[in-house]
Amino acid sequence: CVPVMMPYVTAFFMPRQAGDRPDVVPAGAVNFAFLGQFAETPSRDTIFTIEYSVRTAMEAAYQLLGIDRGVPEVFNSTYDVRTLLAAASLLRDGKEIEVPGPAVVRDLLMKQIKNTEIGELLKESGLLT
Incomplete structure (x- = not known):
């Protein structure tokens, strides 16, 4: 050295x-x-x-x-929850999130987020089906 x-x-x-x-x-x-x-x-x-x-x-x-063209915008991933969820999905090797405990708890949780923006984001990222 x-x-x-x-x-x-x-x-x-x-x-x-x-x-x-x-x-x-x-x-x-x-x-x-x-x-x-x-x-x-x-x-x-x-x-x-x-x-x-x-x-x-x-x-x-x-x-x-003198070219009238803008420089591409910086991708603002710092506070983008989609970027964080995509990273979480990759860290889990694409496996879904498993809610521990009784099935009734999982079903209740899934029912609560099913048609919400959070549920859609989790489906988009592959963390839920």
Whole structure:
């Protein structure tokens, strides 16, 4: 093992504020842009992702070439219950949820959620039939 120093890797985790990074296409720029992790973009994306770098490149190309097209929106999976249920289904290898205890309890529970939005979401994700 050869020890090495990576001084710039910590830059992703340093506290920052608006204006610390240059805009992708600075005001007045006609033939250059800043791309990648250290350019400021108005999207709700997080640096340290490939998507962020791709979005900055798309934004630069569209602005500099005068293309009237929007950069794809960031998928907001943070609070999307469908994403969480899909992940739960995958973690269970696609097996349904089994309610422990007597069958009467399971039947009562299923009756309560059968025609509700919760029941539909659980069916969509494969956690219930």
